[in-house]
Amino acid sequence: MVAPHAAGRSIGYNNHELHRRARAVFTVLQVSDTHLSARIPRFNANWAVAARVLAMEADCLIVHTGDAALDGPDHEEDLAFAARLLRSGLGPQGQRLRCTPGNHDVGDPPSLKPRQPATDRRVAAHAAALGPASWVEDVSGWRLIGLNSQVLGSGTAAEAAQQAMLAEALLTLGARRLAVFLHKPPFLDDPQEPVSGYWTVPPEERAALSPLFDHPSLRLVASGHLHLARIIRRGDVVHAWCPATSFLVGPALLADPHSGARTLGLMRHRFLEDEVESELVPLPDAEPILFDPIAHEIYPPAPA
Ligand SMILES: [Fe+2]
Ligand SMILES: [Fe+2]
Structure with a gap:
């Protein structure tokens, strides 16, 4: 079980687990923050460990919530390499891979004054390698929505297209339940919290997403980016932070x-009729690489 959270209640299985599994409509395996590269292959072996775990799963949809590549914004070859490694590692299940981009795939929104701003060109490069950055998929009474958190507030065509897609998805939702996948979580502890800087969706952009995040049919918000594992429930909604397969972010950062x-780990989401059961799938055979002391080696500072 993942650490409980003061603002919600922790989620785990109880004696009814087998009964609940029998009621599961379908399963999504979430993987995140693989940070793959042929140039700097430091985290590739940990992906191989994760791929072996995924290969043992029965047929399911696999959703990657971003930072698939080590440095996609400046090295499109990292995106292509990540796509090849992800799909080959997943074998036949690679056909059921959906991706949402992270900051290390397409850059960051302008409110962060980033060195690598998210642009339409960068989103297109990601799409060429890993598929659409924003997507809708209907499965057995559920509507799954993949969002590109990196273009929020960017003024790009990709952001406008995503807003139109989202409006249409909500307009035509019907009786379906909703689940959202995106790289950055909408908040850390409270939807009304002030600026969280680098780690969440920009607070000034949350209003544009409120029709989704305040929707009564929403049941799951699944994100990555923090390289932490946490599962909490707020009302009817499970908020799941999927940890990375690549490295741990320590207290220095x-x-x-x-x-x-x-x-390090994955998340398994079992979709029932009206709720989602989420659990951490740990990767005990992965190397627990601490990022803090090697940050400048992996991501060298830009020249002055
Ligand atoms: Fe990451
Ligand atoms: Fe990230």
Whole structure:
């Protein structure tokens, strides 16, 4: 079980687990923050460990919530390499891979004054390698929505297209339940919290997403980016932080883990009729690489 959280209640299985599994309509395996590259292959072996775990799963949809590549914005070859490695590692299940981009795939929104701004060109490069950055998929009474959190507030054509897609998806939702996948979580502890800087969706952009995040049919918000594992429930909605397969972010770079667990792993989401059961799938055979002391080696500072 993942660490409980003060603002919600922790989620785990109880004696009714077998009964619940029998009622599961379908399963999504979420993987995140693989940070793959042929140029700097430091985290590729940990992906191989994750791929072996995924290969043992029965047929399911696999959703990657971003930072698939080590440095996609400046090295499109990292995106192509990540796509090849992800699909080959997944074998036949690679056909059922959906991706949403992260900051290390397409860059960041302008509110962060980033060195690598998210642009339409960068989103298109990601799409060429890993498929659409924003998507809708209907499965057995559920509508799954993949969002590109990196273009929020960017003024790009990709952002406008995503807003139109989202409006249409909500307009035609019908009786379906909703689940959302995106790289950055909409908030850390509270939807009304002030600026969280690098780690969440820009607060000034949350209003544009409120028709989705305040929707009564929403049941799951699944994100990555923090390299932490945490599962909490707020009302009817499970908020799941999928940990990375690649590396751990230590206290030097992320002082407060907000009740998240610093661990490597995946997330399994079992979709029932009207709710989602989420659980951490740990990767005990992965190397627990601590990023803090090697950050400048992996992501060298830009020349002055
Ligand atoms: Fe990451
Ligand atoms: Fe990220």
